[in-house]
Amino acid sequence: MKILVPVKRVLDYNVKVRVKTDQSGVDLANVKMAMNPFDEIAVEEAVRLKEKGVVTEIVAVSIGVAQCEAILRTALAMGADRGILVQTEDDLEPLAVAKVLKAVAGDETPDLVLMGKQAIDGDNNATGQMLSALLDWPQATFASKVEIEGGEARVTREVDGGLQTLGVTLPAVITTDLRLNEPRYASLPNIMKAKKKPLDTKALADYGVDTAARLSVVKVTEPPKRSAGIKVASADELVANLKSAGVL
């Protein structure tokens, strides 16, 4: 079977983001970018399914600027077979991304779309669910365990208060939670091999999908700063302070 893995280029998770002084957005000039951590987990899971012999082909897809090619090469170095870059300068909303992915899925006819539960920039946690709605496929979000058998994916999900296990009929959309796996590092030989793997670049217009923005950003601001606290010398002093602050 064939898996489609959407991957997003985002600000590296260790970088503390700065809000632009004109409140038009965050400053992404000259900052380190990387593959969204949840998408790394999705690529890793796809590669593990291939290593188990369940999957025959892994197609990684990214939507965005030309530099997303580097993210796709990372996915190829981890074990994906080929990449598709849908190039656009526009910063697409989850609904638009889901529509483009639906079109890609229409061309590729995967048995499974495996993707991150959320991107750490927008923090929306929406694209996978939207894609499954548009395709009219079942969904299994926040997966911490995935088993494929007999045309069904059995997925254990992280929910409030514990775990839930669902069986979803393929084709389906699964989104990954942190606990699903520990992504591998790409080895140097695999990075070299990845340079030779096929990578198609398409224009957003090739898909003829309506990606018009529904939301306009009024402003982006810094969250309120907490006032500086104090250091206390002992547990007794701490308790006295908490009592006078009225929280004990």
Added chain:
Amino acid sequence: MAVLVIADHDGAHLRDTTLKTIAAAQTLSSDIDVLVYGETSAVAAQAAAAEGVRTVLTAESAELKADIAEAISALIVSVAGGYDVIAVPATASGKNFAPRVAAALDVSIISDVVEVVDGSTFVHPIYAGNALETVKTSDAKTVLTVRPTAFKPVAATGGSAAVEAVAVPAVALKTRFVSDEKVVSDRPELGSAKVIVSGGRALGSADEFKGVLEPLADKLGAAVGASRAAVDAGYAPNDYQVGQTGKVVAPNLYIAIGISGAIQHLAGMKDSKVIVAINKDPEAPIFQIADYGLVEDYKTAIPALTKALG
């Protein structure tokens, strides 16, 4: 303008998150209906008693009870016609079905709303809470998930809304429920606790995590939380995790023990009223946001703290 609030409940009790989502809806409209799905017999009456609710809609089926997104989404879409805004508590369950509803209606979603500016303008955090984005939607209908910690709950009593059953749409589901594994706890729920005692990797083992944090939590009537490092190391169950990828909490008092304070952890707790950090490393980033910091090994600090609490 009419708003549909989707209730969050456990079959017996309406959760606080629902009352907070109703509060967010009240800043938009006084025409607020609440949809209760799943096991509704006890919860519908509780929703009807909540302040400011016009009508409670109920829907029951095995799939709705099992929280299957396909079924819930079809149900909400079937009643969406009469509403301008659909407001969903931003819980794991709400985040699961709300985007599916939005896509089915061909509208965008605004996730984790922390402030309502007007009927089409909302504020939500991005980049792990390090920036707040104000967005205005041009969609005719708006689907929101509402961050409960950002709103004060409406009163749970005093309302007298009518209760009406709605038909469950027939859908050929491609999802089947297999099993549930609930974490049983007598402690307050993390999301609504007034006090949270949270532990990190420094605690070193699952036994130490329990042994150190639970007596203190018992003394304070607190919920127990954990950093990602503590969860990944197996010291605490997954659903204890506070942070960008875990739960977002805002208690009156958050006590972080042996937690360094990574960006992803702060995203989940920095709106707490008072933050206490106990860490032996004076350079730990957690001290930059803590109201009260105690630089001391938890092994001596926690017994002393438990004793000082009397």
